[in-house]
Amino acid sequence: MFTDLEFDKVCRELEHPYLPESEGWEFFVESHDVTIYRQYNKVSGLYQYKIFGELKDVNPDVCAQVYMDTEYRKIWDTYVNDLREIEEGINKGIYWQINFPFMMSNRDYVYMRELREVDMDSKHIYCVLAKSANFNCCPEIPGVIRVDDYFQSSALTSNGAGGTKAFMHYYDNPKGMIPTWLINWGAKTGVPQFLTQMQSACRGYPDYLRTKQQS
Template identity: 35%
Template sequence: MPFFTDDVFKDFVKQYKNGNTLFDGWEFYMKNEDYQVYRRPAHDRNPNLYEYRAIGGWKDVRAATLAHVYLDLDFREKWDKNMKSHQRFTVADSANAEDHYDGLHFEIKYPWPLANRDYVYAMEKRVVRDDETSIDYQVILGESLLASSFPQTKGVVRIDTYKQNICLHPTEDGNGCYVFMDYFDDPKGNIPKSVINWAAKTAVPMFINSLKDACKLFEETYPNKVPSLEHTC
């Protein structure tokens, strides 16, 4: 049983395609050679924090490779130095005990003296076909589950406001990809706002660069493994 409906995937593609209003209500935050990042106060989650919207891409990273590497937590152990552990589990639907969906638990290392953080979330991918252009948009949606979905560990802070949505599709030559992403989480704890802002401007670009390097590593390690485009809606 999927956690997200097909309509949610389609709606995120519609947001991306509607370029005229894509950044209404967002303020420009930063950019590098590959991405532009915007932000706005997260009023419905924590008005003291921001949610982020990024747009950009790479000329030499295939869309299918990026989608696969982003979802492959086993492979992530090879390249993400901040990843401590991960585990897949099954969650029973509260409305119907016979229905289940997949959940993920992920623990990330935080720098001393901060405690590690962990996430309990659902993450799923669909391929949304644009009938007018025949473009396949790969969409990955991620959202926190209830904290009670997975046992908490003493000394580890549970992040229960995580959200990350990604829409990507190939460049015209097929060798690269365009990327559109929304992101938010509340790290909790007594972390100064200045530190959170610093992390957003430094750690996020570092992660993006690491993800690009991971895609290169994947294609070098598995040159004949072509990710599939299943779950078209």
Template identity: 25%
Template sequence: MPSVADPSQPRQEPQHEWEAASVDVAAWSKTQEAQMERSTVLEIFGSEHTETAIRKWVRALAPEHWAYIVDTETEYDLDRVRVLLEWQEEIPVCFQREECRMECKDVSAEILYDVLHDVEYRKKWDTNVIETFDIGKLTVNADIGYYAWKCPKPLKNRDVITLRSWLPMGKDYIIMNYSVRHAKYPPKKDLVRAVSIQTGYLILGGGPNSCTIIYLAQVDPRGSLPKWVVNKSSQFLAPKAMKKMYKACLKYPDWKKKHNPLHKPWLYPEQSTLPTISLSEVSVQHADSLENIDESGVAETKDDRGDASDEDSVN
């Protein structure tokens, strides 16, 4: 669910303007006889919001789209208003998100956490990656990184610069990121600079050799994408990527034994050799400041770009 901060209140840094939510959109849509496939929920902080104010938020978030206000719920104890919207056409990209959940047998939460952090290992198992590297650190549990990935042909490939933070919570772990701008890493001519509104992983420990991972991705790819891309991404690519990551986890202990086994700066910050970056060197990357690419008319073609075999080996 998108959540929006009241502009009359001071903003805290770093902050996320978007959050995952547990609201059952399908049930709410059915109750109000709204079209579920075109419905979303907007969350606005502050309990005093008129219909005019709500429409202002909708126009600010998706100026090129029109939505009907179907219903509202005010939660005074949480000081927020939830709004059920039905879009006139399709749901805007900024309101779309992917969410996957996977049970991981024979993989501990600690191993999965290491795999998600280990940049060198990602280059081995993530066949969609074009280039990835860490730029610098902000604190002991926050850094700035670059990631470029392959998109299904004939779409242009994408890249992103993100501020990532992580936190161990007993047996559980969380890793989150959102897009930022860095003057030394402007958009490249051969790639489309995408925007991570909020992306991350929640790892729930389930025992010494099992865990559950929940993956949330809310990304603006900067462009009008054809429907086959949206469908393929949600139905095939995201689940397949999760499966590939699980297989990589099974192989990680043996791989790590041969590749600097004691080096884990995400656990031992004193090992980090990254330069320190001041927060003043970066700023939140807003989508409207980037080029918008129209690829809505692109037809799907058969090739292996961005869709490698599950049997890729890690050596």
């Protein structure tokens, strides 16, 4: 699905960020233990982002489990309208629909996703790669805009103090006429808010698993 080289590159960026100004990377915002950089895409007129942050009281193995658990995310992520694993032949993927603000069409994504555990420079890293893919079992839905230009890579490792050091590289083209204020909110506020939500979800994960086993 993804190559060893792709995983290796993401893991190295966690420890050694590659953000050359000559390629257009610029500091964007810092908030709540999260620092975000961005790079302008001349073709789409949008930005891609690299995010560095910490989840101070959650172990990386729990973060990785929560990140991959689609059923649990439907509980803690209020923007999820629909989220499920899909399968077509030997190919496995994810269908994900996001609630957009009133008077705007929801967006949905169909993508491949893979988690690998990598040992590098005395670090144990959980690395997740995702990118848009075509699955005939998930045709477009009337009234929902399909995002077909999307990729995301994430890497998680111990921060050495009982928490998690995190890296994310993210880009998508949501199409349509989306107000600038919403795009700015998503990058400046939405990402740190998501990490805060995820940290809370990680704390509650053991209780969720116990409840699930008992039901």
